[in-house]
Amino acid sequence: MQAHVIRRPNPETFEGKTYSLRPNSAISDEYYETVRRLTENLLRSFPNEQELLAKLQVLGHHKRALRRLLTNEIHSNDSQLLKTLRTSLNPFTSGVQSHLRSLRGFDRWSRTLTMSEEQYHLAMVEIELVNRIYAAQFRSCGKKYAFLPHCLRDLGAECRSAQRDIDYVCKGCSESCNVNHASKTLRLHGVKPYIWMTADLSALFRKVKKEGNSMGVLGIACVPELVRGMRMCLKHDVPVVGIPLDANRCARWWGEFHWNTVNLEKLESLLKN
Ligand code: SF4
Numbered sequence: 001m002q003a004h005v006i007r008r009p010n011p012e013t014f015e016g017k018t019y020s021l022r023p024n025s026a027i028s029d030e031y032y033e034t035v036r037r038l039t040e041n042l043l044r045s046f047p048n049e050q051e052l053l054a055k056l057q058v059l060g061h062h063k064r065a066l067r068r069l070l071t072n073e074i075h076s077n078d079s080q081l082l083k084t085l086r087t088s089l090n091p092f093t094s095g096v097q098s099h100l101r102s103l104r105g106f107d108r109w110s111r112t113l114t115m116s117e118e119q120y121h122l123a124m125v126e127i128e129l130v131n132r133i134y135a136a137q138f139r140s141c142g143k144k145y146a147f148l149p150h151c152l153r154d155l156g157a158e159c160r161s162a163q164r165d166i167d168y169v170c171k172g173c174s175e176s177c178n179v180n181h182a183s184k185t186l187r188l189h190g191v192k193p194y195i196w197m198t199a200d201l202s203a204l205f206r207k208v209k210k211e212g213n214s215m216g217v218l219g220i221a222c223v224p225e226l227v228r229g230m231r232m233c234l235k236h237d238v239p240v241v242g243i244p245l246d247a248n249r250c251a252r253w254w255g256e257f258h259w260n261t262v263n264l265e266k267l268e269s270l271l272k273n
Contacts, residue, residue, distance in 0.1 A: 006255050009247075014261075016247025017254055018096045019120055019223055021263070028246050028263045034088050035128045042081070042125065049133050055081075056126045057231070066118040085121035093120045099253075112224040113253075123227040127242055130230050134216075135270055137239040141216035143208055146186045147196040147229075148220045151250035152260050153179045166204060167194035181264055182220065189271035191218060201229075205236045216240065218270070220262055222248040243267050 009015035013023050021028035046052040059066065059078060069079040070086070096117040107113050115123070138144065147167070153159055154177035161168045161179075170183045170193065183193040201217075208215040219229045219242040226242045233240035243266055249258040 020247040138216035144191040146218040167199040
């Protein structure tokens with residue numbers, strides 16, 4: 001019987017299972033410039049930001065309809081929008097098709113694992129647009145929380161993070177840990193950073209609002225998880241902003257953890273007034 005071999009991401013191209021915001025480059029600035037430009041262009045055709053947001057969310061919910069829009073020769077504003085996104089964002093989602101073909105068993109029913117390439121493109125612009133709409137409101141909130149993924153930590157360190165009031169908090173044990181770097185930046189801007197392990201966000205929203213405080217959330221996660229988390233916050237009327245991980249490289253996607261990064265300059269610019 002042939003032994004099962006775990007394929008590992010290519011470190012040279014900073015490969016993610018489905019997406020990478022920095023294929024062949026040390027930082028993801030080109031991705032952020034691309035998605036910023038795309039959002040600006042789309043806003044020229046929409047009367048306001050909220051209408052564009054609603055359009056992206058509605059389109060993103062209908063995976064099969066998206067496919068049809070792209071494969072049929074029917075020309076519509078929606079098919080044109082998808083084609084525009086595909087042309088610009090394709091280089092960052094090159095792993096989606098092979099990942100979808102490799103799915104087995106219950107994984108084929110997971111909404112996170114089965115996102116199509118078109119849904120990734122819509123989600124990327126949605127995240128950028130939500131940041132644009134809610135950044136100022138987030139910054140003005142009385143209480144600001146950030147939730148970071150544990151896969152961003154230094155995988156070679158004996159992590160000393162500890163459970164505190166609502167979730168785990170980084171103890172700064174490693175200078176090469178990206179959770180540590182992000183946590184320091186967040187604290188400098190008055191945001192309480194947590195490593196998201198156990199926090200019940202709905203319960204937290206209810207508690208903070210009951211106390212009469214305004215509350216904002218900043219999320220860092222892979223694209224599928226981040227866009228879902230941001231929608232959940234907005235459903236609760238909580239101003240939210242988010243930064244996608246530079247690639248999806250955790251055990252859920254690869255069967256084992258791989259070192260990951262996030263664009264810290266982008267994080268800082270989102271926090272600055
Ligand atoms: S710096 Fe923080 S998150 Fe990173 S390994 Fe240490 S305690 Fe864990």
